[in-house]
Amino acid sequence: MAVPFLDLKAQYLQIKDEVKPEIEDVLETCYYVLGPKVKNFEEKFAALCGVKHCVALSSGTAAVHGMIWATDLPAGSGLITPPNTFTATAEGIVLAGHVPVFVDADPVTWNLSPEKTEEFLAGCSSTGKPVDPKTGAVIKGIVGVDLYGQPADYKALQKIADKYGLFLYEDAAQSHDGSRFGQMTGSFGDVASFSFYPGKNMGAYGEGGAITTDNDEIAARMRTLRDHGSQEKYFYNFIGHNYRMSAFQGAVLGVKTKYxxxxxxxxxxxxxxxxxxxxxxxxxxxxxxxxxxxxxxxxxxxxxxxxxxxxxxxxxxxxxxxxxxxxxxxxxxxxxxxxxxxxxxxxxxxxxxxxxxxxxxxxxxxxxxxxxxxxxxxxxxx
Ligand SMILES: Cc1ncc(COP(=O)(O)O)c(C=O)c1O
Known part of the structure; x- marks a missing residue:
């Protein structure tokens, strides 16, 4: 018997009667980008993660880039992350104008090792602020990754982030609806990013992503960045991007949040x-x-x-x-x-x-x- 790695059709067949009218709605209202379907999804997903804000974006890569960009670090900051992740984690750091600083993983969970992170920071903080010895970048953050769907040890990572005054980011692309210490993924650290690529646990029918956070400032900045740095049509506060979510994906994800x-x-x-x-x-x-x-x-x-x-x-x-x-x-x-x-x-x-x-x-x-x-x-x- 053949066994596929992934079977997206099986899931589609379960929910197609609910998804089709939602897609039809988008077609009929012609509200193709952001709009009510995306807003509805954002509210549901924020509730699932137990946070105040979800900002829906065009992909998980946009979300990693966006969450780091939205924290407005000085250019060329160092961000610690494990090298055993999809390239988008480190790519997001680079796209935001910063430097990936790699630290090894834990041999049991394969997630970023808090012990090795602490050891690394202790070894490069002689001047009072941690500086990456390889690149000279001043370290300003830690990006944990929930590899394979298991949340990283954010309790330990938060302690380290607090000790060194660092931002803590969660790449939760693989861990929708996961939890650790009774806390949902998407709610750890300062801000988290998700991917809704079709093969993910919660997959759109195309590209999609989001950031989640309790921080009002980060959420507001992300909403502006995803729309060309604009809060008012034709007026631009800063350089942003087009990272808006398609309404079709918002419609699909709104249904999937239930399941x-x-x-x-x-x-x-x-x-x-x-x-x-x-x-x-x-x-x-x-x-x-x-x-x-x-x-x-x-x-x-x-x-x-x-x-x-x-x-x-x-x-x-x-x-x-x-x-x-x-x-x-x-x-x-x-x-x-x-x-x-x-x-x-x-x-x-x-x-x-x-x-x-x-x-x-x-x-x-x-x-x-x-x-x-x-x-x-x-x-x-x-
Ligand atoms: C850990 C991780 N981060 C980021 C991404 C990027 O997401 P996307 O493919 O939606 O751009 C992925 C997707 O594979 C991922 O697995």
Missing amino acids: IHQWNSNRIAAAARYNSLLKDLPVQLPVTVHDTRHVFHLYAIHTPQRNELREYLAGMKIGAGLHYPEPLHTQKAYEYLGYRKGDFPVCEKNAYENMTLPMFPELTEEQQIEVASGMKDFFKRG
């Missing part, structure tokens, strides 16, 4: 089933840390044999992904920062040994048994 919790609960149940099906195999399984709702955007296992295993599964028509196969610090685009292979061993292990298994809310037990039996066969053959 995301249940869909994520299905993912969590599927992850538990994988854990039990795969427990005797020589692979590192994902760990959900205490007091955390890990929403399993991706179910990532680790093995040094992942390329051979992935090929074997592909032969059985089982889809498996790599998230991500090369860390950012060894990518050509970030060469100018001066890092080398070997600098971040945990992120490198994550990159070279991870493989992500089929995961979506409608994944069946039968499909998971098929994936597990393919993996068992592979290891039995040696």
Whole structure:
């Protein structure tokens, strides 16, 4: 039996009777950009995250860029982030005019390590303010990433941010409706960013993103930045961008906000089933840390044999992904920062040994048994 990595059609079929009239409404009212559908979505999503503001944007990349831009740091500030993330995290830092400062991840959660962050900051703060020894950038912030759907340790990161007077940002592109310490993703730190790319836990039918925050000033600045720095038509307070959300995506996401919790609960149940099906195999399984709702955007296992295993599964028509196969610090685009292979061993292990298994809310037990039996066969053959 073929098992796809992702099945977007299965979810569409569940909600199509609700989505179609919403899309029809956009067509009939001709309110194609922002407008009532986007506003309705913003209100619902802010409530889901437990924050005052959600500002809907055109993509998750716009959201990472926007959340950093909206905090108005001095040009060339350093922002700490892990290199085992999608390029958009570091790209957003660069697009906002700043410098990514990489720190290694935790070997259990694969999220930014608070211990290594603290150690790094302690080592580069002799003058009283932390300065990145590689680039000379004064460090002004930390961008945590909720990799695979597990929120980073924001309690520890907030303590560090407070100690050094840094902004704390959350890249929550993979963790809609996740939580840690009883607090929802999107509500940690100063401001968070989300992606609604179709394959995300809460995916639009095209590109989409948002920032969420309790900070009135950041939210107001983001609303202006997404619309060319304008609050009043034809008058511009500063240089902005066109990062407005399409009304079609607002309409779809407004419907999906109702279902995301249940869909994520299905993912969590599927992850538990994988854990039990795969427990005797020589692979590192994902760990959900205490007091955390890990929403399993991706179910990532680790093995040094992942390329051979992935090929074997592909032969059985089982889809498996790599998230991500090369860390950012060894990518050509970030060469100018001066890092080398070997600098971040945990992120490198994550990159070279991870493989992500089929995961979506409608994944069946039968499909998971098929994936597990393919993996068992592979290891039995040696
Ligand atoms: C961690 C992370 N940040 C940012 C993004 C960027 O989102 P988008 O693809 O919507 O621009 C993604 C999307 O893959 C992501 O996984």
